[in-house]
Amino acid sequence: MTTTQIVSHVKQFLNEKIHNELVPALEQLVEELPDDLVEFSQVERGLRERFLKLAGDMLRGWTEVAITRIAIPSCSSCGKPMRHKGLKPLTLATTLGHVRLRRPRYRCEHCKRDVYPHDGCIRFLSNGVSLALGKVVCRMSADKPFARAAEDLREDYGVRLCKQTIEHVAESAGKHINTIEDRRRETIQGLSPRERLSALPTATGTPGELAVACCDGAMIHAGNKPKYLKNKADQPGWYEVRTASIAIGDPVQGGSESSGDASEMPNSDRPERGHHFRMNVLRTRSFARFESVADVGMDMYLRACEVGFFDAPLQCFLSDGAVWLRNIAEEHFPDAILILDWYHVTEYVCEVAALLFGQGTAQAKRWIEGRKAELWDGRVGAALCAITRQRQRDDLTRQQRDALDRTYTYLDGNRDRMQYPRYRELGLPIGSGRAEGLCKTLVEGRCKQSGMRNWNPSGAEGILRLRAARHDGIFDQTWSQYFASAA
Ligand SMILES: [Zn+2]
Incomplete structure (x- = not known):
């Protein structure tokens, strides 16, 4: 048989399937649809459900007859040609529901290794999901807890995956990206400064x-x-x-x-x-x-x-x-x-004021306002004087004394980085939000919700990698960069 003949066999099978199964199903659908515009939402729901189901049927039908012949692979360890060992079944979750398919297994008798040459194109990173569903799983897992992703997947795609599977798929994707990026970084770290320029x-x-x-x-x-x-x-x-x-x-x-x-x-x-x-x-x-x-x-x-x-x-x-x-x-x-991030500066000032005058008291607020005004105007010296005046009190507790010392050291050591009037004039951000916000949205928003303990560090990093791509608005770009060939 030539390839054209085999392809036409696939097409012929699908054509028959359309006539025998899909057309009657569509006719049935038309029969069931209401006539009245007021039933709009019922019609929308019905069409969507039925067409998705039909698409799933087509995919399943297609995988049954699609060509599985492939050039005989050689063993990646010893280089010898591998032997065909029949077709092995695989259940795969896809954006169109679960599909059961059979793909050839090849074996190197010498190394006792099995390979499934089609898996690189079918499975996402050796998981039981397709590349397209893998992308959905990763996007959802970047945004929300795995259990919620499982719910949404069932709701939006009619696909049931347990949260462990979702976790595994998403973490493996993020780890894959991190591994490649780490290797790239290590390569550059190993270069001389001159060599780096072109790399x-x-x-x-x-x-x-x-x-x-x-x-x-x-x-x-x-x-x-x-x-x-x-x-x-x-x-x-x-x-x-x-x-x-x-x-x-x-x-x-x-x-x-x-x-x-x-x-x-x-x-x-x-x-x-x-x-x-x-x-x-x-x-x-x-x-x-x-x-x-x-x-x-x-x-x-x-x-x-x-x-x-x-x-x-x-x-x-x-x-x-x-x-x-x-x-x-x-x-x-x-x-x-x-x-120096303004938010961190005010944190120090507020902590000291609470210890000296009591949390939230009028005196504490006055003291905070005084120091913030000085620092805001770039008068770090004046703020340091005010701290020194408090430092000279002889009724201080150990804790108050320590907090005063800590704040003094912090402000004094960061003088050069606290020229806020100049930064504002230049149109630069002075903080209170940017870095803090990043940690909150990127890390705490996903990894620090209640009950989220005992992360596996590299798994958490994997999820955070996907989340960063979402945060930066380049999820699609990142995806095609790392998974386009899906090998
Ligand atoms: Zn071998």
């Missing part, structure tokens, strides 16, 4: 006026320790996932309401003292990983190259002032203006 990703698209990098940590409860912590005991506990975001865009002038399509930075600043930073984001790349500072730094740097961070005339790096973050900024973002 770095380059930006495409409109350049932005303003580039913002920010990084922070968030805690996730994991059932075992993340891999990069080599010397720590392997036990359940709270581990820090490092979260970063790189964005380029154009500042939106003034504190006006968002104009037109201007997409705001996620969780943009609350208006503070009449100042409301907004940015029309052109491109953003985010990630959340359990990894070393060196790797976080390089990951931030690579993403910065990707969005065109270094082409922007104005670059800034927002952080809570932690030393590891300052090191990343100095190594990879030497031209960026380092800004």
